[in-house]
Amino acid sequence: MPLERAEGLILRLHDFSESSKVVTLYTREFGKIRALAKGGKRLRSPFESALDLLAHIRIVLVHKSGGALHLLTEATQASRFSGLRDTLDGLNGGYLVAELLGDWTEENDPHPRLLDEALTTLTRLAKGGVGGDGARAALARFESVLLWELGYRPELERCIGCARRALNGPLAFGFGQGGIMCTPCRQQQRGWRELTDGTWRIVRELTRQAGGAEEGDGPLAGCDSATRRQVARWLGEYLSWIRGRRPRLMGWQET
Ligand SMILES: [Zn+2]
Incomplete structure (x- = not known):
């Protein structure tokens, strides 16, 4: 049985038996994986206190194939997010990152950039x-990178129907089509909504920057709370449309 080393973020923890837990992790090496931590609930376990939700850890595991649970043999803390649990906005944001990574990614499909971004x-x-405003900016950046990395980058530069660039009048975004639509092109289509000019400019810039690095609040720097909420609502609606359901832990940042 091959022993593998990996680094990852704990997304979920489930009790498996009296003394064991199943850990869902997003790892740099394998993408999302699930592993059994035998004795993980005991006070003196081989994992010290490393097994905690949203913990960034280094692990050693027995790699199983065919969809079986991997077996965790070691876990140590890699870095700490001290302060994450000090504010409700920070903690809610952290839980949303874990939910999105857990629900949007497949097992054994690594995207190292998603771990770095998380x-x-x-x-x-x-x-x-x-x-709230700082959390909204951090989450808008994460959601934009998630969309980009998993192949759902919205088309915000030109009409998705006719590729025209300079669009007049109020913009519309087709959620099913994944892009903005000019007035003639949207006539035959359903599932679109008007997109305000202000929100469009910001989500277009967020999408451009999702292809590269970003510093600080990015295009949301200097924006008021109302604008940040609008951007959060738009991203939430697009994410929900793609998956066919709304993320459970989303919503607080929109109000
Ligand atoms: Zn068009």
Whole structure:
């Protein structure tokens, strides 16, 4: 049985038996995996206190094939997000990152960039007194990168129907089509909604920046709370449309 080393973020923890837990992790090496931590509930376990929701850990595991649970043999803390649990906005944001990574990714389909982005987002959310607006900016960035990385980048530069660039009048975004639509093109289509000019400019910039690095609040720097909420609502609606259901832990950042 091959022993493998990996680094990852704990997304879910389930009790498996009197003394064991099943850990769902997003790892750099294998993407999402599920592993059995025997003795993980005992006070003196081989995992010290590393097995905690949203913990960033290094692990050693016995890699099983064919969809069987891997077997965790070691887990140690890699870095801490001290302060994440100090504010409700930070903690809610952290839980949403874990839910999105858990629900949107497949097992054994690694996207190392998603782990890096999740760790950066948690670091931002853990900053002292992050507040609702700071959490909204961090989450908008994470959601934009998630969409980009998993192949759902919205088309916000040109009409998805006729590829025209300079669009007049109020913009519309077709959720089923995944892009903005000009007035003639939207006549025959359903599932679109008007997109305000302000929100369009910000989500277009977020999408552009999702292809690369970003500093601080990005295009949301200087935006008021109302604008941040509008952007959160738009991202939430697009994510919900793609998956056919709304993420459970989404919504607080929209109001
Ligand atoms: Zn068009």
